[in-house]
Amino acid sequence: MGPFTDKPLAESDPQIARLIAGENRLEHDKIRLIASENYASRAVMEATGSVLANKYSEGYAHKRYYEGQQVIDEVEELAISRLKALFGAEHVNVQPYSGSPANLAVYFAFCAPGDTIMGLALPAGGHLTHGHSVSITGKYFKSVQYGVRKTDHRIDLDEVRDLARQHRPKLLWCGTTAYPRTLDFPAFRAIADEVGALLVADMAHIAGLVCGGAHPSPVGIADVVTSTTHKTFRGPRGGMIFCKAAHASAIDKAVFPGLQGGPHNHVTAGIAVAACEAARPEFKAYARGVVENAKALASALAERGFGVVTGGTDNHLMLVDVTSRGLTGKQLAQALDKAGLVLNYNSVPFDPRKPFDPSGVRIGTPAVTSRGMGTDVMLRIAEWMDRVAKDAGSEDNLAKVAREVKEVCAKYPAPGLRVE
Numbered sequence: 001m002g003p004f005t006d007k008p009l010a011e012s013d014p015q016i017a018r019l020i021a022g023e024n025r026l027e028h029d030k031i032r033l034i035a036s037e038n039y040a041s042r043a044v045m046e047a048t049g050s051v052l053a054n055k056y057s058e059g060y061a062h063k064r065y066y067e068g069q070q071v072i073d074e075v076e077e078l079a080i081s082r083l084k085a086l087f088g089a090e091h092v093n094v095q096p097y098s099g100s101p102a103n104l105a106v107y108f109a110f111c112a113p114g115d116t117i118m119g120l121a122l123p124a125g126g127h128l129t130h131g132h133s134v135s136i137t138g139k140y141f142k143s144v145q146y147g148v149r150k151t152d153h154r155i156d157l158d159e160v161r162d163l164a165r166q167h168r169p170k171l172l173w174c175g176t177t178a179y180p181r182t183l184d185f186p187a188f189r190a191i192a193d194e195v196g197a198l199l200v201a202d203m204a205h206i207a208g209l210v211c212g213g214a215h216p217s218p219v220g221i222a223d224v225v226t227s228t229t230h231k232t233f234r235g236p237r238g239g240m241i242f243c244k245a246a247h248a249s250a251i252d253k254a255v256f257p258g259l260q261g262g263p264h265n266h267v268t269a270g271i272a273v274a275a276c277e278a279a280r281p282e283f284k285a286y287a288r289g290v291v292e293n294a295k296a297l298a299s300a301l302a303e304r305g306f307g308v309v310t311g312g313t314d315n316h317l318m319l320v321d322v323t324s325r326g327l328t329g330k331q332l333a334q335a336l337d338k339a340g341l342v343l344n345y346n347s348v349p350f351d352p353r354k355p356f357d358p359s360g361v362r363i364g365t366p367a368v369t370s371r372g373m374g375t376d377v378m379l380r381i382a383e384w385m386d387r388v389a390k391d392a393g394s395e396d397n398l399a400k401v402a403r404e405v406k407e408v409c410a411k412y413p414a415p416g417l418r419v420e
């Protein structure tokens, strides 16, 4: 066996093995409410942890710069054909390393530095790569940012149209990371057409809802659609780009050789497995369940005096202003973590506080729904959050909630975990 041994991880590197076991335990014992996280299935994990990680394959199927691609070509073609069928797409690229590289590839395909682009502002629920000032996308391009209305915190399509007419962007982004309402893709299409912009939808958060029929699809409406693969879609950590056939060559060239080197073939295999799983009828029930759970949790929190932004949700997440409970978002998020409920603090629209200690938290139901938890558990989550908010400084209070959370978690085994 040459200079290497073939020991299992626990023997070869007990420190890392112990840390991985610790993460398995945390993901089992806690209720995970981070809206961008999920549990990938055991099958997805197996494909992603496979020998395919050993192979270099710069290029695309049957046009590679390395030999020995007999298996890799088939893996990539299978991932692409499954995704095309699932989303009804003309062309798919599965090589982006994640969502931000997927978005950068779109800029590289269609824009030159200094071009005007438009996206939803980060504090209003957009993403860094949609033109935020600290992102390369806000520095290399002239970024125009639209927001949400002051009155109802929903995207203001009149503002989008006015800004688009005024600035005539080359790219118009629609897509969100912290927005609880349905996106009106046809309305964005009409605005893009009026000003001659390419419409790019970033469906990273909602890809699983889209293919599960719980959110309208941007595929076939937007010119290009980007996504991650590990959120509601339940795949490994990766990225993908869907586009009309007319843009296929520009997108492929932008991803490789424009932006990236060798694709992560083990991830491509994990994406193919996730696409296979998402095509099963039970995935539609999953997507519906994610939204039902989010609606139930949002209304239970509103009843307990939490400030649910827009008054509820249409999708997998809610934004909650917690200052009405006498806490900042960060204070509540940290207390909840000790109580076994994991989420992230988040700015709310027009937040007077700074992003590192904002007024709100973001709560998502993709992971809890993957464990089979239903609306009864959502009501308990609201009750636990209420108890934590009432006495966030009491270690006894937090420990008592954590024990109850752990008892409930024990009844809902999570996909993909290995817990001793």
Ligand code: DSN
Binding pocket: 035, 036, 099, 127, 177
């Ligand atoms: N950081 C991801 C999220 O949590 O929404 C987006 O990139």
